[in-house]
Amino acid sequence: MKNLQRAGLALLAVGLAAVPFVASDTLVQFGINALLVATLTQGWNIIGGFTGYPSFGNSVFYGLGTYGTAIAMAQLHLPFGVGLVAGGVLGVAFALLFGIPILRLRGPYFAIATLGLAAVMSAIVATIGFAGKNIGLILPLFRGDTLFYELSLVLLVAATGTVAWLARSRFGAGLVAIREDEDAAQVMGINTTMYKVGALALAAFFSSLAGGIHAYWITFIDPGSAFDPTLNVRMVIMTLFGGPGTIFGPVLGSFVLSAVSEVLASKVSTVASLFYGFVIVLAVVFMPKGLLDLFQGFRHSGFRYFAQNMRRFRL
Amino acid sequence: MSAPLLEIAGLSAGYGEVPVLSGVGLVIQPGEIVTLVGSNGAGKTTLLRAVSRVIAGRGTLRFDGHDLLTHTPEQVFGLGLVQVPEGRQLFDKMSVEDNLKMGAYRRKDEAGIARSFERVYELFPRMKERRTQIAGSLSGGEQQMCAIARALMAAPKLLAVDEMSLGLAPVVVDQLLAVLAEIRKQGVTVLLVEQDVFAAFTVADRGYVMETGRIVREGAISVLSNDPEVQKAYLGVQ
Numbered sequence: 351m352k353n354l355q356r357a358g359l360a361l362l363a364v365g366l367a368a369v370p371f372v373a374s375d376t377l378v379q380f381g382i383n384a385l386l387v388a389t390l391t392q393g394w395n396i397i398g399g400f401t402g403y404p405s406f407g408n409s410v411f412y413g414l415g416t417y418g419t420a421i422a423m424a425q426l427h428l429p430f431g432v433g434l435v436a437g438g439v440l441g442v443a444f445a446l447l448f449g450i451p452i453l454r455l456r457g458p459y460f461a462i463a464t465l466g467l468a469a470v471m472s473a474i475v476a477t478i479g480f481a482g483k484n485i486g487l488i489l490p491l492f493r494g495d496t497l498f499y500e501l502s503l504v505l506l507v508a509a510t511g512t513v514a515w516l517a518r519s520r521f522g523a524g525l526v527a528i529r530e531d532e533d534a535a536q537v538m539g540i541n542t543t544m545y546k547v548g549a550l551a552l553a554a555f556f557s558s559l560a561g562g563i564h565a566y567w568i569t570f571i572d573p574g575s576a577f578d579p580t581l582n583v584r585m586v587i588m589t590l591f592g593g594p595g596t597i598f599g600p601v602l603g604s605f606v607l608s609a610v611s612e613v614l615a616s617k618v619s620t621v622a623s624l625f626y627g628f629v630i631v632l633a634v635v636f637m638p639k640g641l642l643d644l645f646q647g648f649r650h651s652g653f654r655y656f657a658q659n660m661r662r663f664r665l
Numbered sequence: 666m667s668a669p670l671l672e673i674a675g676l677s678a679g680y681g682e683v684p685v686l687s688g689v690g691l692v693i694q695p696g697e698i699v700t701l702v703g704s705n706g707a708g709k710t711t712l713l714r715a716v717s718r719v720i721a722g723r724g725t726l727r728f729d730g731h732d733l734l735t736h737t738p739e740q741v742f743g744l745g746l747v748q749v750p751e752g753r754q755l756f757d758k759m760s761v762e763d764n765l766k767m768g769a770y771r772r773k774d775e776a777g778i779a780r781s782f783e784r785v786y787e788l789f790p791r792m793k794e795r796r797t798q799i800a801g802s803l804s805g806g807e808q809q810m811c812a813i814a815r816a817l818m819a820a821p822k823l824l825a826v827d828e829m830s831l832g833l834a835p836v837v838v839d840q841l842l843a844v845l846a847e848i849r850k851q852g853v854t855v856l857l858v859e860q861d862v863f864a865a866f867t868v869a870d871r872g873y874v875m876e877t878g879r880i881v882r883e884g885a886i887s888v889l890s891n892d893p894e895v896q897k898a899y900l901g902v903q
Contacts, residue, residue, distance in 0.1 A: 534754035539742030539771045
C-alpha cells in the first residue's frame with residue numbers, strides 16, 4: 351500500500367511535469383499560478399496548520415521575495431538565480447527578525463500583529479527610491495513559461511516534501527504539541543520560541559521563493575500587488591478548504607479552489623466572486639475539517655458525514 | 666548525609682514589579698517525598714515556576730549539582746526536574762499514548778523509552794486500558810494519572826506535582842497518593858505542592874508550610890502535624 355501510494359505520487363509528479371509540453375499556453379499559465387499559490391498555501395500550512403498560528407504575514411514574505419528578486423535583477427542587473435537567493439534570504443531574515451517578538455503573541459493578537467506588518471510593508475516599500483517607490487520595478491523580459499512552470503512545480507514538490515518530513519519528524523511533533531497546548535508543550539521541555547520561529551522561517555522560505563519566481567514571470571511588480579493582503583486570505587481559505595495540518599490537503603485545496611475561481615471567472619465573469627464566496631460558505635458548513643477529512647469521513651459513514659459535521663459544529 | 670537533590674536558599678521571585686517570594690529556603694534529599702503546603706495565594710506555584718526558571722529569581726537554586734539560575738526552562742527539564750502542572754495541561758485532543766510519547770519528547774534512547782512505557786503502564790493499568798482514548802475524554806482522576814504518567818515518561822529525578830488533588834474525589838486522591846509512594850520506591854524523589862494538607866501529610870516525609878511568600882514552618886510530618894499553629898490553621902483541630 352505504501353509503495354503503491356509512492357508510485358502514484360511519482361506518477362502524478364511526472365504527469366504534472368509533462369503538462370507544458372502538451373497543454374495550451376493558457377493552461378500552462380493557469381498552472382504556474384496554481385502551483386505558486388499551492389506553494390504559498392503549503393507554506394501557510396506549516397505555521398497555520400501545524401503550529402496553529404494564524405499568520406497574516408505570509409503575504410509579506412511573498413512580497414519580500416518579489417522585491418528581493420526584482421531589486422537584484424532590475425537595479426543591480428544580477429542573474430535570476432542570484433535574485434531568487436536574495437529574495438529568499440530577505441524573506442527568511444525578516445521572519446527571524448520579526449518572528450521572535452511577534453510569536454510571543456497568541457491567537458487573535460498574533461493575527462492582528464501580522465496583519466499590521468502587511469499593511470506597513472507596502473507603505474514602507476512605496477517610499478524607497480531603490481525599490482521603485484510606488485511606481486514599481488520592471489524586470490528583464492524572459493519568455494519561457496515552460497521553465498517557470500517546472501520551477502514552480504519543483505518548489506511545490508520541495509514544500510510538500512518538507513511538510514511530509516514535518517509530519518513524521520520530532521520537530522513536527524513539537525509544532526503539533528504547540529498547536530494543541532502551548533503551555534503543556536513547554537512543560538514537556540520544548541523550546542517553544544525556537545520551534546515557532548523555525549516554523550515561520552520555513553514558511554517564509556517557500557513563500558519568498560514563490561514570490562521571486564512570480565516576479566520574474568510577470569516582469570513587473572509594485573507595492574500594491576506584492577504586499578496584497580488578500581493573497582494571504584487565499585492561503586488561509588485554501589488550507590482550511592483542503593485540510594489544515596495534513597500533507598496533501600492544502601495542495602488539493604488550492605488546486606480545487608484555483609480551478610473553481612478560474613472557471614467561474616471565465617464563465618460568469620461579473621458575479622464570479624459571489625459564486626466563489628458561495629463555494630466557501632458551503633465548504634465551511636459541510637466539511638469544516640477540509641477536503642481530505644471529507645474523503646475519509648464519506649468513505650466511513652456516507653452522507654451521514656455531513657449531518658454529523660453540522661451537529662458537531664452546531665450549524 | 667549526602668548532597669541534597671534540590672537546594673533552595675534565600676530565593677526571591679515575583680511577577681514584574683510585584684514580589685511574591687522573599688528569602689525562601691527549601692531542601693530535598695534524594696529519595697524523599699517532601700510536601701509544600703499553604704493556602705491559596707501563598708506563593709507555592711510561584712516557587713515552582715521560579716525553580717523551573719519560567720520566571721526570574723534571585724538567590725541560591727541548585728539541582729543535582731547544577732546552578733539552575735544559569736539554565737533555561739528546557740535545560741532544567743533536561744536535568745530531570747519535571748513538573749506535573751496545576752490543571753494537568755494535557756494535550757486534550759491527542760490519545761493517552763501520544764500524550765505519554767510527548768513526555769519522552771526530549772529522550773532519544775528508544776529502549777529506555779520502551780522500558781518507561783512498561784513501567785508507567787504497570788503503575789497505571791488504567792492508562793494501558795485507555796491508551797487509544799482521547800485524553801480530553803478521560804475522567805478528572807484519569808487525567809491526573811495521565812499527567813503524572815506523562816511526567817514519568819521524561820525519566821525525572823525530581824517529580825514536582827502541583828495541586829494534585831484539585832477537583833478530585835477523596836478516594837481518587839488516595840489512589841494517587843499511593844502511586845506517589847510507589848514512584849518514590851522506584852527511586853524518584855517527589856515534591857508535592859498541596860492545599861489539601863491532610864492528604865499531603867499522609868504520604869510525605871517532611872513538610873514546609875508557606876504563608877505570603879515565606880516559609881513559616883518546616884520539619885518532619887510527625888512534628889508538623891502536632892504543631893498547634895499548623896493544627897489550628899490547616900488541620901481544623903481546635
